[in-house]
Amino acid sequence: MTPAHAAFLDDLRRAMPASRIFTDPLSTLAYGTDASCYRLQPQIVARVDSETEVGDLLRLARRHRVAVTFRAAGTSLSGQAVSDSVLALLGDGFNRGEVLDGGARIRLGPGMIGAHANAMLAPYGRKLGPDPASIDTAKIGGIAANNSSGMCCGTRDNSYHTMQAIRLMLVDGTVLDSADPASVAAFRHSHAGLLGALAQLSGELAGDVELAARVRRKYRLKNTTGYGINALLDFADPLEMLTHLLIGSEGTLGFIAEITFHAVVEHPHKASALVCFDDLRHCCRAVSALGEARARHGVSAVELIDSRSLRAVQGKPELPDFLRRPVGPNSACLLIELRAGGAAQLDEHVEAISGLLAGFEPQLSSGFSRDAGVCAGYWALRKGLFPAVGAARRTGTTVVIEDVAFPVPRLADGVAGLTALFDRHGYDEALLFGHALDGNLHFVFAPGFDSPAEVARYAAFMQDVSDLVAGEYDGSLKAEHGTGRNVAPFVRQEWGDAAWNIMRRIKALFDPDGLLNPDVIITDNDRLHLENLKLMPAADDIVDRCTECGFCESACPSHGLTLSPRQRIAVWRRIRQLERDGGGEAELAALQSGYRYRAIATCAATGMCATRCPVGVDTGQLMQRLRGPSRHPGLARFAARHMASMTAAVRTGLRLAHLAGGRGTIPLIPVALPRAAAPLPAPGGDGEPVVLLVSCVNRALADGDDGQSSAFHTVNLLRRAGFAPVYPPGHDGLCCGQPFASANAAEALAVSGRALNAALLRASDDGRHPVYLDNGPCAARVLQAQRDGLLDARLQLGEAAGFLAERVLPRLTIRRRRPELALHIPCSVTAIGAAGHLRRLAASCCERLTVPDIACCGFAGVKGFTAPELNAHSLRRLAPALPAACRHGVSMSRSCQIGLSEHGGIAYRGIEALLDACSGEESESSAYRWLLD
Known part of the structure; x- marks a missing residue:
């Protein structure tokens, strides 16, 4: 660390909590990783939670002359969100939003994910104009700072054109809120010189008739190369010029603290x-x-x-x-x-x-x-075109996605020209596709940066692309991905000296000391795009396909607490590289010492990352492998053979905990600790037989304070719908195997699998009758076991949500509905493709359904007890997301319901309990009394 950074760090620790300041090698490597093809490791990482902290950060940066880069989600592709100085990550304090004017506008903090903003607008039939492919992960700050667009928004509905107001902070700490007349008036007075200089630049540009016409023509295309100097022509008021220059400025002119968009019709x-x-x-x-x-x-x-x-x-x-x-x-x-x-x-x-x-x-x-x-x-x-390259590329190569724009009448020539460049430079894997209405083409290829020859090949290719797009066709070298490090050396070639000099003067006006994201957009380094190229060394066959795009992060419960999937992979790649190459003993020791807790122990290993990953990487599988085999295989074998006794012991423990008043008073025992379940109800009845496999968690834990198990409600529903439920023989001793799979206890897993297979075959008459699988995680495990060939293919396995939605709900009469209901869709239900079924079931039982966007609650089996901080972190936004009038929640995982009830402030029940309560006769009041509370 340089002396200036050390002094900066000392002052920073007095200005904000030390728990959100990171300098250790693991944190700086992990948090420094973004989706681009560049690797820079910051000296200091700070997670800022408020505008005040941003102001303190900038004040100290000016005092100590250290550079600062702001990052939202880190899904940007061109190297605009990496730093070897100070990296400022947006914390939860910037994750806020408010719908205005009946959905016509929306005010957003820069830390809100774009898809979450769209979810807020959906009830009004509206959405954001920008629609980047990364919208499920990308945050508003990055969307605005890169002027992101997408497949549908074109040039009309991007951030530049749909912004209604902005709140920003300049490098000198001054805040401008363009929606606040008092703020605007104060700024006009305090920064009259800056506004006057912008007005002068506007006059100069307008006076150059040929250049002004070219600027207007080029911005009829998608264009994010350089600064948006069309703002100097589009507006007469220099304050409007200033606010619109911030759009697409990639954090080089100031910090976007809040932005209000006009919403567009969906x-x-x-x-x-x-x-x-x-x-x-x-x-x-x-x-x-x-x-x-x-x-x-x-x-x-x-x-x-x-x-x-x-x-x-x-x-x-x-x-x-x-x-x-x-x-x-x-x-x-x-x-x-x-x-x-x-x-x-x-x-x-x-x-x-x-x-x-x-x-x-x-x-x-x-x-x-x-x-x-x-x-x-x-x-x-x-x-699927991106995965076609990303998944099939040679290990060690890096995926690069570039986007250019040609005038639409020259689009065919542009496609032919780019294809010829792929052939000339030997990028045989390259694919080309794009948003044709805007002449916007993306090309994906996989260069290797592990040798000087490969870097030279990449350099020659990029120069030829620039000559083709900017030189021959006067197109855009960057249409919608932002300039970044990859195209900063070519901005001058695209725009020419006159426009380039205007851009340089803009940077100097806003950031005279060059402290904000230096070298991004404006650089004098012609080789910037060839420096600090990211190597992708082999780490493990499970994760070598990872491109570090970051799409996984919004689904990961540990992201922001310890590490995200891409951060786990980035650090593991470095560990494996150091182990192979030798040297760097101190760095290796530092990475290894923190990795077990921050990567392995706090990974929920639910597979949700794979559902968001373009190339299907399940980082949890690697963490599971790194845990190693079970340390207690004998105990696991005993448990597999004596599951009935183990379940009985859990019920006894629950009764003792409640008698002792342990809920919320004994460490690791949550306030929402369930009661012990009553004995399973008698099966049987008239109708079509269905095998009811009650998971061990539902055999042990009651679903509600009445002590009844989930099976009580399931049997009621099945009989009401004309089925005759039967239990498999020895059902008290059966287990799906998930506890043993999580513990890497292979022998115990095999024992439980054989017992389960035999019992289900016998009960179903060799697969003639369907099998009802309750509890989402257990159902997912059983279905996977069948796909793996561990359970007989003849078994007709039906997870609860699908079975209830398709075969039970049509035969029920819904007699009562909740006015408000919250639904949590467990990650296991998403993974098995049953989320739509669960949503349909919940919606049938209420007037208004709220589904907070929590991909995984982080309870993850027993982790809710052994690592409760994971569950708490994942559900930190649950209670604020629930409507004030909402008093009931529903899910399809008994363990998830514990954490949801603990952190949501309302009781979560199983979907079977909800349906039973809503469809029961008045005479069955005990089944639905809880619903009327």
């Missing part, structure tokens, strides 16, 4: 089609025609997929049958989406666009489908 009626052409030029002429019909006929998205991409997905199961044929080198496909406010209007759009396309003689067309499942399959094909 049309409810949609249709999609795949249309393929043998000739690229016919395809691109169709794009031009679609662009002209865009507003008139509801064309919201047109994605171009080139021949390389079509060949890359030929073997994919989601590929429609009509595309399962060889494609020619000049073929291309368009994925088109139409939207409308009503069904009749959508019919008109479909008829008009189908007729338009027919005039361009496509070779194949799926026709427009309104079926949500079919359309999702088409878009899955498009989204």
Whole structure:
């Protein structure tokens, strides 16, 4: 650490809590990792939670002359969110939002995830204009700072054009709130010089008629190369110029503390089609025609997929049958989406666009489908193009995604030119696709940076791309991903000296000492894009496909507490590299000493990261492997063979804990500790037999203070729906095997699996009768065991949510509904694809359903007891997300319900209890009395 940084650190520790300041090698490596192809390790990482802390940080940066980089989610791709100085991460204090004017506007903190903002707007039929592919993880600060767009927003609905107001902080600590007249008046007085200088720049640019015309022309394309100097022409008020220059400035001009967007309409009626052409030029002429019909006929998205991409997905199961044929080198496909406010209007759009396309003689067309499942399959094909490169790349290479824009009339030439560059430089794996309506093309390739020759190849390729896009076509080297380090050396080439000098003067006006994210956007280093390139050394076959994109982080319960999946992988890669290469003993020891708790012990290992990962990496599998085999295999074998006794012991322990008043007073015993379950109800009845496998957790823990188990409600429901539930033989001693799998107790897992298989086969008459699997995590484990061949394929296994939604709910009469209900969808339910079923069941029992966006609660089996901080951290936003009138919650995992009740402030029950209460007769009041409380 430099002396200046050491002095800065001393002062910083007096200004904010030391618990949110990190300097150890593990933290700086992990938190310094972003989605780009660059690796810079900050000297200091600070997680800032308030505007006051940001002001303190900037004050100390000025005092000690140290550079600061702000980061939101770290999903940016071009190196604009990494630093070797001070990295400031946005904490929970910036995660806030408020819907205004009945959904017409939304005020957001920079730490809110874009998809969460859209969830707030959804009830009003609105959404954010920007729609980047990373919106499920990307945060508002990064979306605005990069002027992100996406597949549908074009240039009209990006952050620049939909921003209504902004609150920002300049490097000198001054705050400007453009929605507050008093703040605006004070700023006009205090920063008259800055505003005057912007007005002068505006006059100079407008006076250069040729350059002004070029600026206007270039911003009719998507363009995020350099600063948005169109603001100098679009506005007469220099304060408006200033606020709009912050959009797309990548943290180099100031800090965005809050932003208010105009929301755009989310049309409810949609249709999609795949249309393929043998000739690229016919395809691109169709794009031009679609662009002209865009507003008139509801064309919201047109994605171009080139021949390389079509060949890359030929073997994919989601590929429609009509595309399962060889494609020619000049073929291309368009994925088109139409939207409308009503069904009749959508019919008109479909008829008009189908007729338009027919005039361009496509070779194949799926026709427009309104079926949500079919359309999702088409878009899955498009989204699968990145994994086609990311998953198949050679270990050790890095995935690079670049995005350029050509004038739409020159789009076919641009595609051909880029394809020729791939061939010239030997990037045979490269794919090309993009947002064709805007002339915006993405290309994905996998360079290696582990040798000078590979770096030289990359350098030559990037120079040729710049010459082609900026030189030959006057297009955009960066259309929507931000300039970053990767294109900063080429800004001058794209814009020319006059525009470049205006941008340099803008940077100097806002940040005269160059303290904000130096070298990003404006740099004098022509080789910046070739320095600090990220190496991806082999670490483990489970995670070597990871591209460090960060999409996993929003689903990870330990993110922000210890490490996220990509941070676990980044550190493990470094550990393995140090172990192989030798040297760096002190660094290796530091990484290893913190890794067991921060990476392994606090990983929920639920697999939720894999559901968000573009290449399907399940980091939990690696953490499970690193835990090593069970330290008590004999005890595990005993438990597997004596599960009935173990369950009885748990019930006894629960009774003793309640008698002792232990809830909330004994360490590791939560306030929401369940009561011991009553004996299972007698099975049987008239109707179709169904095997009821009651998980050990539901045999042991009551679902509510009445002492009844989940099985009590399940039996009621099954009988009410005309089924005759039966228990498998020896059901008290059966287990799904999850406890043994979590403990890496292979022998015990095998013992429990054999017993379960035999019992289910016998009870189901060798698979003739269906099997009902309660408790989401246990159901997921049993289904996985069958896929792994550990359970007989003849067994008709039905997880609870799907069985109830498809076979029970249609036979029930819902007699009473809650006005408000909260639903938690366990990660296991998401993983097995049953989230929609669970949502449907809950919605049938209430007037208004709230589903807080908590991908995984972090209870994770027994971790809610052994590492309660994980559960608490994951659910820290649960209570504020619940409506004030909401008094009941529902889920489908008994262990999750403990933590949800503990941290949500309301009692969470199982879905069977809810359905039983809502469908029971008045005479069965004991089943639904809790619902009326």
